[in-house]
Amino acid sequence: MARVVVEVMPKPEILDPQGKAVTGALARLGFDGIAVRQGKRFELEVDGELTAERIDAIHQAAETLLANTVIETFVVHVADEFVAEEASEGASA
Amino acid sequence: MARVVVEVMPKPEILDPQGKAVTGALARLGFDGIAVRQGKRFELEVDGELTAERIDAIHQAAETLLANTVIETFVVHVADEFVAEEASEGASA
Numbered sequence: 439m440a441r442v443v444v445e446v447m448p449k450p451e452i453l454d455p456q457g458k459a460v461t462g463a464l465a466r467l468g469f470d471g472i473a474v475r476q477g478k479r480f481e482l483e484v485d486g487e488l489t490a491e492r493i494d495a496i497h498q499a500a501e502t503l504l505a506n507t508v509i510e511t512f513v514v515h516v517a518d519e520f521v522a523e524e525a526s527e528g529a530s531a
Numbered sequence: 532m533a534r535v536v537v538e539v540m541p542k543p544e545i546l547d548p549q550g551k552a553v554t555g556a557l558a559r560l561g562f563d564g565i566a567v568r569q570g571k572r573f574e575l576e577v578d579g580e581l582t583a584e585r586i587d588a589i590h591q592a593a594e595t596l597l598a599n600t601v602i603e604t605f606v607v608h609v610a611d612e613f614v615a616e617e618a619s620e621g622a623s624a
Binding site for chain 1: 538539540542543550553556557560562563564565566567568569570571572573574575576577578579588589591592595596597604605606613614615617618619
């Protein structure tokens with residue numbers, strides 16, 4: 439069982455209405471001077487070993503399904519830990 | 532200008548219908564043996580220096596606005612690079 443993370447973000451030249459809304463909400467809550475862009479995070483549990491072909495397939499999957507490459511960029515990372523474990527270790531800073 | 536990333540994922544014990552839908556779609560496209568959970572990624576550009584108080588404030592912001600801590604966990608990372616730069620460097624594997 440291998441773990442892979444795909445991170446998808448709107449391209450810099452693309453407007454990000456969700457991020458703008460969050461930025462505005464943060465300012466209204468008193469958190470000033472923070473500009474936010476919002477994207478997606480996918481945590482993948484992959485059966486079997488993580489061969490080069492398997493990573494290529496995940497790349498292809500990210501390109502066809504997880505990201506819309508017209509307006510989004512993505513990166514694929516092999517991961518040791520997922521957010522839930524990191525958070526429970528208190529390594530959240 | 533400092534950069535901080537907040538990653539938000541559904542807690543392990545919480546059903547994740549979005550992730551389930553993606554898992555099913557991947558299988559139908561021929562990408563077998565991949566289980567997906569979907570969460571959110573926030574890229575924050577923070578004005579000024581990143582003091583301990585500033586990071587505390589971002590933690591608080593994540594807890595109140597970015598994550599629903601009843602059903603989601605989050606981690607806060609200080610980041611060197613955002614996804615767009617990583618992707619353009621071709622460091623996407």
